[in-house]
Amino acid sequence: MRSLTALLILFASATCFAQPDYAREKRWADEITPGLVVGDAVYLTQKSGHKFLAIYTAAAPPHAAVITVHGLGVHPDWTLIGALRSSLADNGYTTLSVQMPVLAADAKGEEYQQLFPDAAERLGAAVAFLRARGYRRIALASHSMGARMSNFFLVSTPDPGVAAWISIGIVPGEFTEPGKLRLPVLDIYGERDLPQVLQHADARAAVLKTLKGSAQIEIAGADHYFAGREGELARQVKQFLDLRLK
Numbered sequence: 001m002r003s004l005t006a007l008l009i010l011f012a013s014a015t016c017f018a019q020p021d022y023a024r025e026k027r028w029a030d031e032i033t034p035g036l037v038v039g040d041a042v043y044l045t046q047k048s049g050h051k052f053l054a055i056y057t058a059a060a061p062p063h064a065a066v067i068t069v070h071g072l073g074v075h076p077d078w079t080l081i082g083a084l085r086s087s088l089a090d091n092g093y094t095t096l097s098v099q100m101p102v103l104a105a106d107a108k109g110e111e112y113q114q115l116f117p118d119a120a121e122r123l124g125a126a127v128a129f130l131r132a133r134g135y136r137r138i139a140l141a142s143h144s145m146g147a148r149m150s151n152f153f154l155v156s157t158p159d160p161g162v163a164a165w166i167s168i169g170i171v172p173g174e175f176t177e178p179g180k181l182r183l184p185v186l187d188i189y190g191e192r193d194l195p196q197v198l199q200h201a202d203a204r205a206a207v208l209k210t211l212k213g214s215a216q217i218e219i220a221g222a223d224h225y226f227a228g229r230e231g232e233l234a235r236q237v238k239q240f241l242d243l244r245l246k
Contacts, residue, residue, distance in 0.1 A: 018114040020101035022050065028075035028099065029053045036077065038086045039095070044125045052122060053099040054129070057089040064137040064245040065094040065130045067123065067162075071144030071171075072109060073102050080143055080168075080226055080233070087234035093241060094135065098126045100146055109171070112145055119149035120156055127161040137245045141166040141237055144224065148176070155180035164213075164244040166237050169193050169224050173200030175207050184213030186240040188233065190222030197224065213244060 033041045039057035046052065055076050066088050070081045076097035077085075085095040100122060101115040123140070130138055140162050142150040147170035154160050155177040166186045167175075173196035175181065187204045189197050201216070208214035217236050222229040 018103055018107070018111050020050075020115060020118055021103050024102050024104065025052060025099055028102075032075055032077045038089065039097070042129075044098075044122070044129055046118075046121055046125065054126060055085065055095075055097040056129075057085060057095045057097075059089050059092050059094045061092070062094040062135070063092055064139065064163075064241065065096065065135040066139045066141050066241065067126045067130070068095055068097040069123070069140060069142030069146035069150055070097070070100060071146050072112060073105060073107070075099060080230060083230040084141060084234055084237065087231075088141075088238065088241075091238050093238075093245075094130070096126050096130060098122055100149060109145065112148075116149055116152040117156075120153040123150065123153040124157060124160070131161065137163050139164040139166065139241055139245060141168065143168040144171050147171070151176050154183070164241065166240060168226075168233070169197050170204075172196045173198075174203055178207040178210075181207070181211060183211070184244050185211055186214065186237070187216040188236060189218055190224060190226060190229065191218055191220050192223045194224045215240065 039055040042054050042056045043051040044054055053076060068081050068085045070076055070078045076099050081097055085097045089095050101118045103111055127138060138161060140150050147167045154165060162183060164184045169189045185208060187208060205216050208216055219229055219232050226233045
């Protein structure tokens with residue numbers, strides 16, 4: 001299992017750092033924001049001054065909020081995440097779906113590790129945005145590479161301000177620095193998920209036993225993207241949040 005320390009050494013020693021592809025982010029924003037049906041486009045600002053897209057959907061009446069985090073190289077209204085954020089808002093959870101840093105379309109998954117600090121900064125900004133609007137019970141729901149980014153944020157931030165984490169099909173299949181997790185975790189994956197997600201299910205289950213209120217769920221028939229199973233995914237996520245945030 002790769003430790004957080006090893007990742008930080010990798011960032012510091014790399015001679016060529018991958019930089020977020022801001023032009024690609026803008027293309028995503030230009031494509032999806034005109035057609036938004038659920039939620040409003042907002043822009044959050046990083047320390048560098050870069051503004052990134054988030055989709056804010058206030059539930060009525062709101063009782064808690066969920067930050068939804070997409071996977072590798074896509075956007076905050078991408079199929080699975082778009083369905084999840086909309087369903088949660090329909091069920092009383094305010095959602096904030098955040099554009100995570102992306103690389104060029106041909107970039108390999110391992111290159112994204114260099115973007116984890118950037119991703120953590122964006123998630124911190126998302127938490128601050130929700131806190132400024134009065135939310136004190138905040139959860140993360142993140143898919144695939146977004147789950148790895150969320151894991152990094154949770155274990156590298158002294159006070160992440162997150163009360164629960166839903167990890168959906170985390171890639172490459174293991175939690176990083178699990179001993180630093182201090183919150184209930186729902187590990188959810190598909191019966192036909194990626195091999196590395198399935199192979200490490202038992203290892204993740206062992207970690208969950210050390211975290212009070214955690215659970216693991218395999219969704220029958222689902223692949224890594226939960227195609228055709230989005231409703232069941234949303235139902236399981238809502239059930240977990242109802243127990244942890246209400």
